[in-house]
Amino acid sequence: MRTPLRPLTRRGLLTGTLGSATMLVTAGALAGCGTKGAQQTEAGCVSEDLSGTEKKLAFSNWPQYMDVDDKNESKRPSLDAFVASSGVQVTYTEDINDNNEFFGKVQNQLAACQGTGRDVIVLTDWMAARMIRLGWIQKLDPAKLPNVTANLLPSLLNRSFDPENRISIPWQSGLAGLAYHGGVTKEIRTVDELLTRPDLKGKVTALSEMRDTMGLLLQSNGHDAANFTTAQFDDALNKLKKAVDSGQIRKFTGNDYAPDLAKGDIAACVGWSGDVIQLSSENKKIKFVAPDSGVMLFSDNMMVPNKATHRANAEELINYYYQPAVAAKLAAYVNYICPVKGAQAEMEKIDPELAANPLVFPDDALLSRSKVFMALDEKQEKEYEGKFQQVIGA
Amino acid sequence: MTALAHVPTSTGQPPGPPPPPRRGRHRLLPYLLLLPGAAWLLLFFAVPLFQLAAASLYDPSGSLATGYALTWAFGNYPDVLQAYWPQFARSFGYAGIALVLALLMGYPLAYAIAQKAGRWKNLLLVCVVAPMFTSFLVRTLAWKTILSDNGALVGLLRDVHLLGPDGRLLATPIAVILGLTYNFLPFLVLPLYASLERLDHRLLEAAGDLYASPVQTFRRVTLPLSMPGLIAGTLLFFIPATGDYINAELLGTPNEYMIGNVIDSAFLVRLDYPQGAALSFLLMAAILAVVFGYLRRAGTEEVL
Numbered sequence: 201m202r203t204p205l206r207p208l209t210r211r212g213l214l215t216g217t218l219g220s221a222t223m224l225v226t227a228g229a230l231a232g233c234g235t236k237g238a239q240q241t242e243a244g245c246v247s248e249d250l251s252g253t254e255k256k257l258a259f260s261n262w263p264q265y266m267d268v269d270d271k272n273e274s275k276r277p278s279l280d281a282f283v284a285s286s287g288v289q290v291t292y293t294e295d296i297n298d299n300n301e302f303f304g305k306v307q308n309q310l311a312a313c314q315g316t317g318r319d320v321i322v323l324t325d326w327m328a329a330r331m332i333r334l335g336w337i338q339k340l341d342p343a344k345l346p347n348v349t350a351n352l353l354p355s356l357l358n359r360s361f362d363p364e365n366r367i368s369i370p371w372q373s374g375l376a377g378l379a380y381h382g383g384v385t386k387e388i389r390t391v392d393e394l395l396t397r398p399d400l401k402g403k404v405t406a407l408s409e410m411r412d413t414m415g416l417l418l419q420s421n422g423h424d425a426a427n428f429t430t431a432q433f434d435d436a437l438n439k440l441k442k443a444v445d446s447g448q449i450r451k452f453t454g455n456d457y458a459p460d461l462a463k464g465d466i467a468a469c470v471g472w473s474g475d476v477i478q479l480s481s482e483n484k485k486i487k488f489v490a491p492d493s494g495v496m497l498f499s500d501n502m503m504v505p506n507k508a509t510h511r512a513n514a515e516e517l518i519n520y521y522y523q524p525a526v527a528a529k530l531a532a533y534v535n536y537i538c539p540v541k542g543a544q545a546e547m548e549k550i551d552p553e554l555a556a557n558p559l560v561f562p563d564d565a566l567l568s569r570s571k572v573f574m575a576l577d578e579k580q581e582k583e584y585e586g587k588f589q590q591v592i593g594a
Numbered sequence: 595m596t597a598l599a600h601v602p603t604s605t606g607q608p609p610g611p612p613p614p615p616r617r618g619r620h621r622l623l624p625y626l627l628l629l630p631g632a633a634w635l636l637l638f639f640a641v642p643l644f645q646l647a648a649a650s651l652y653d654p655s656g657s658l659a660t661g662y663a664l665t666w667a668f669g670n671y672p673d674v675l676q677a678y679w680p681q682f683a684r685s686f687g688y689a690g691i692a693l694v695l696a697l698l699m700g701y702p703l704a705y706a707i708a709q710k711a712g713r714w715k716n717l718l719l720v721c722v723v724a725p726m727f728t729s730f731l732v733r734t735l736a737w738k739t740i741l742s743d744n745g746a747l748v749g750l751l752r753d754v755h756l757l758g759p760d761g762r763l764l765a766t767p768i769a770v771i772l773g774l775t776y777n778f779l780p781f782l783v784l785p786l787y788a789s790l791e792r793l794d795h796r797l798l799e800a801a802g803d804l805y806a807s808p809v810q811t812f813r814r815v816t817l818p819l820s821m822p823g824l825i826a827g828t829l830l831f832f833i834p835a836t837g838d839y840i841n842a843e844l845l846g847t848p849n850e851y852m853i854g855n856v857i858d859s860a861f862l863v864r865l866d867y868p869q870g871a872a873l874s875f876l877l878m879a880a881i882l883a884v885v886f887g888y889l890r891r892a893g894t895e896e897v898l
Contacts, residue, residue: 234652237661300862311658334659402762444848450765451847465743465764578657585864590677592848 238311240335240506245313247338251512255288258510259320259517262500263294265372267533278529282520288513293318299327306505310336315507320514326411328368328501329361329575338504340366344515347522351541355497355567360426360575368501369518372536375488375559375570376412376496379476380468381461382485388468390491391420395443403467405460406440408452410588411573412496413440413470419494425571433584441591452592461486473559474536488559490566497570499539531560650871658865670872678856678873682880685852688767688842689835692774696782696831699775701824704786705816709793719787722780734773734844741769741845765847773841778834782827789823790816825892833881853877 269275276292283290296302302323306316310331323331331337342349348369362368380388385403388394394404406413415425417436443449450466458475460466462483476488504514520526524542531538532550538560547555554560562570576584649662654670656662675682707718725733740747741763748764751757763769793816801811817824839854853873860870 234648234664235656235662237659239659304862307658402760402765449847456844459738463742463744578659582657582864582866586866589859589864 236311238307238334240310240313242335242339245335245506247507247511248509249511250509254510255286255513256291256510257288257320257513257517258291258293258318258508260293260295260318261322261371262296265294265322265500265534266292267530278521278526281526282517286513286516286520288510288516290517296322299324303327303330310334310506313506315509316505319504319508319510320502320517321505322371322500322502324500325359325361325498325572326576328503330578330581331503331505332361332367333578336506337367338506338508338511340369340504340511340515340518342366344512345369345519345522347519351522351524351527351543353539353541353567355570356499356539356572359572368503369522370499370539371502371521372531372534373497373499373539374536375473375490375562375566376407376409376416376470376498377473378416378468378489378491379461379471379479380487380489381464381466381483382487383483384464385467387487388489391416391493394468394470395439395448400467401446401448402450403465404443404449405451405453405457405466405469406449406592407457407470407472408454408592410585412472412498413452414584414588415496415571415573416470416491416494419496419571420491422493425494425496426574428574430583434587437587437591444591474534477535477557477559490569492569494569494571495566497537497567497572499572535560537562646871646874648871649867650875652868652871654866654868656868662867667868670868671876674869674872675876678853681851681853681856682876684850685836685854685877686880686884688771688774688850688852689832689838692771692778692835693782693828693832695771695775696779697828700779700782700786700827704783704790704823707783708787708790722783722787726780730777730840731844733777734840737769737773737776737845738764741772764845765850767846767850769845770841770850770852773845774835774838777838777841778831781830781834785826785830786820786823789820793819821892825889828888829885833885836881837877 266276267278269277279290279292282288295305302321306318306321309316311334328337342365345366348365352365352370353373356370356373357365359365359368378388378391378394385400388397388400394400414433414436417439418425418428418432421432421436421439423432423436440449453460453469455472455475457466457469457471458479461469461471462479471488473488476486479486480488502514502518504511508514521530522540524540524546527538527540527543528546528550531540531543531547532554535554538544538547544555544561547561558566648664650670651664651666651668652662652670653665653667654673703722707715707722711718739745742748743762743764748757748762751763752759752761757763763772797815797819798811801815806814836852837854839852839858842850842852842855857870857873857877860866860873
């Protein structure tokens with residue numbers, strides 16, 4: 201039996217035509233979509249330097265990453281001294297709270313070779329590496345950075361994403377290692393203990409920052425975190441997966457592990473030295489551990505993005521902060537690892553106790569065990585980050 | 595979907611006599627009134643939605659550096675579904691359980707405020723709304739303290755052996771579901787309150803006069819009359835709860851991550867725009883399917 205055709209009505213015809221037309225238009229417009237490549241080249245995106253005529257500089261940094269006056273929080277002694285001595289008016293903005301978030305903020309401008317209104321930005325190694333890879337960062341002139349050449353810590357020289365040390369200059373550095381709360385658990389020495397000790401089950405966190413967590417695991421397997429193969433990465437990831445599946449690792453965190461560790465909700469974790477110094481100043485039982493297998497060294501780097509118009513002023517600022525006396529003043533306030541040689545001697549004059557703190561001025565033994573994570577190309581980054589995210593559950 | 599918020603209040607008075615037809619610009623007036631809202635919707639909803647649709651069909655082998663080409667890669671959809679179906683299932687499961695809990699708490703609460711609170715009515719309403727004056731994030735962080743391993747609540751539960759000596763609430767599904775229930779409860783209570791508040795007492799008395807037991811009165815009078823509020827409330831609760839990722843992020847662990855966490859990481863961490871967009875679309879489609887199924891069963895045309 202044949203089903204009778206529905207009679208054609210004017211209304212049916214109209215809606216039918218309109219509907220198909222809308223769909224066609226939508227499909228046509230969609231086909232025109234797609235994004236252009238974000239990659240820039242030095243020749244393709246040339247930045248002009250107006251430093252000769254404009255004594256200005258826009259400096260974007262993370263919150264609480266600059267020394268302030270004890271009595272007046274709006275005064276920044278080291279920066280004010282720079283303004284006074286150089287005559288460069290610095291607009292200091294604390295508008296970087298998160299690498300990914302900041303990337304999203306400037307991504308559209310930099311992908312289109314437009315200015316961001318910022319002359320100096322401070323970003324963590326891996327994000328710096330990504331931006332350098334995308335060609336979004338200007339090269340600096342080493343001749344204008346004599347203090348950097350003379351005083352940059354050797355472990356931070358020739359990093360794989362910036363082999364000539366002229367694109368990204370460390371502002372402050374830090375270590376990723378282990379931390380534990382002595383009031384809740386006994387001492388912890390190795391990554392393996394963290395991942396397998398039964399009394400820690402469900403009381404361990406690791407960092408959601410792949411490079412820090414995976415770097416420590418790679419090292420605990422005896423591999424080089426600065427130079428490893430995919431098979432070695434998978435090996436280390438498997439080790440992590442076992443700890444996740446067994447319920448040993450309670451969660452993966454950003455900075456938010458700090459209050460949990462302070463409360464004792466977690467007993468031990470993978471954490472950052474800067475946070476742990478702060479915690480242990482309030483509670484002596486919280487300790488940072490640099491496992492013998494090695495720790496991860498990371499830096500937040502000063503960089504001059506494309507189309508920033510005050511590169512020479514920026515170089516002057518960077519060079520200024522690489523004077524040991526200035527670096528010591530800054531380190532005394534921020535408590536991160538100071539990337540400037542000679543600052544330790546200057547620190548003796550300000551705060552001898554801090555000068556002896558290996559987490560601000562690491563000794564050679566510790567530095568020789570610290571690695572900077574291998575620079576990844578975009579394909580590797582996507583692959584490794586994807587696998588890691590799968591294990592940590594995101 | 596926010597338009598639903600107005601539903602319970604819009605069914606009150608019968609419509610007045612239609613106004614006499616007018617000429618000239620008066621006929622354009624309704625369209626002019628619609629204009630700001632429509633422009634807003636177009637600019638901030640339709641256009642981004644369109645872009646998202648395009649992004650979900652980008653060639654998955656593209657990258658930020660080289661750009662993405664639109665290759666009608668419909669394969670993105672099955673790919674993400676295969677990779678992330680547990681998080682999808684979890685989102686609907688957690689939101690569903692939270693909804694049941696919220697209904698068990700919210701209906702009596704709304705009823706009590708609307709019918710029994712007397713002069714405390716306004717104060718109680720303020721109590722329901724007041725937490726919304728602080729940020730969502732701060733409220734969720736407060737739950738971290740409440741549920742803390744060394745906190746009073748966990749201590750009490752351990753003492754009465756509801757939790758083992760090493761048991762915990764934080765970083766478990768329970769914490770995430772509690773957080774969802776708490777954070778979205780007001781969205782359920784307020785529309786319910788609005789429809790229960792207009793409940794005509796004479797109808798309840800009439801039911802009693804006709805020998806209906808209190809249970810029967812509730813089932814056959816109160817509940818049907820509060821249906822518009824109930825439906826609007828459940829939708830306002832369920833839709834944002836399903837897409838939420840803050841509760842899972844702060845109170846849960848990777849094992850409790852919901853689909854919102856995956857989308858967040860696809861866009862911001864992994865920079866996998868095709869995957870992120872495809873996941874967002876799937877989430878939208880799944881929610882729409884659930885909502886339409888629900889509305890069809892609940893049999894209310896007023897909401898649509």
